[in-house]
């Protein structure tokens with residue numbers, strides 16, 4: 001019975017070698033010895049009377065057992081998680097697990113694997129367990145000092161990629177530094193700075209900047225406090241502000257992976273989720289800069305935030321959708337940004353833009369600027385842009401010729 005279950009799970013996994021383990025108690029089988037680190041996880045044992053068989057579970061058996069434990073714990077992608085954790089323990093890529101499916105796991109590897117599985121069973125995010133996360137072309141160190149960067153935040157990076165040559169940009173609420181560091185790597189001509197109210201997050205962002213040899217300016221601040229003075233010292237000021245600030249409404253329930261592990265300061269934005277975003281927009285309303293403000297939001301907040309930007313004097317407001325077609329970023333433009341057009345992009349990046357101007361807001365003939373920017377949100381003319389593919393034009397980080405002193409000190 002157990003063998004059949006194991007074989008069928010393995011076949012489902014595309015792992016065939018495990019089907020030859022007839023006679024061996026499967027990893028995780030009731031009654032099997034418990035490995036160190038997790039009393040709920042059982043190890044394989046040597047079948048009586050068969051000294052020729054190895055006591056160690058194979059890679060496929062360990063993965064099968066881990067997967068069912070993670071599934072039972074409510075993890076959303078148990079198979080992937082198990083593979084990532086085992087690949088980490090063995091120091092190999094996930095594809096190697098498939099090739100070596102029948103290889104027995106050594107005791108030390110097995111114990112380490114179960115201890116990582118135990119952490120994941122308690123719903124600790126895989127990125128925190130591994131200590132890293134990929135974001136665009138970068139691999140960033142992540143830990144509980146900052147939010148784990150999400151793919152939807154790439155939309156903010158894409159807004160930054162459209163800035164004119166030499167523009168300065170501040171990533172407010174930078175966390176691990178993901179958005180600022182991605183921009184630095186892909187657009188070395190930009191002057192990139194980043195701040196966060198959390199000293200721990202800035203310390204992590206600094207570690208990432210050092211590891212990536214990206215000497216961007218990072219500072220601890222409440223929103224744009226001190227930034228205007230910094231910008232004035234430089235001259236023209238910050239042309240753009242990109243911000244993924246906390247926006248989860250108070251009443252929203254969070255998955256344990258998020259709510260129990262990621263910093264509340266990075267997530268919760270008060271009653272309707274917009275407390276911090278409102279403060280940022282209000283501070284921009286009292287100043288002539290930035291000329292472009294882009295905010296990541298929950299899709300339910302899109303119209304409200306578009307209205308706040310319009311009220312704050314941003315003459316043109318756009319909504320941008322993620323790959324699931326949800327409105328995830330609001331972009332406000334005013335002053336100089338109105339003449340930037342759609343901005344430069346890395347050559348040959350192959351991205352397409354879909355203009356989904358609502359009825360009544362058709363693109364005026366011969367007016368490229370209007371074609372790139374919609375009407376204020378309140379007028380119902382918010383323009384949607386759907387990104388169909390990701391940017392390809394990534395410059396090497398270490399080869400970037402960026403002068404860190406270009407940013408005001």
Ligand SMILES: C[S@@+](CC[C@H](N)C(=O)[O-])C[C@H]1O[C@@H](n2cnc3c(N)ncnc32)[C@H](O)[C@@H]1O
Nearest residue numbers: 149173174175196197198222223244245246266
């Ligand atoms: C949703 S996380 C985004 C982190 C990072 N930008 C990313 O996309 O992965 C929000 C970040 O905003 C920071 N934050 C919260 N309130 C802030 C404030 N008043 N001023 C500056 N940063 C703030 C948090 O510490 C957190 O790092």
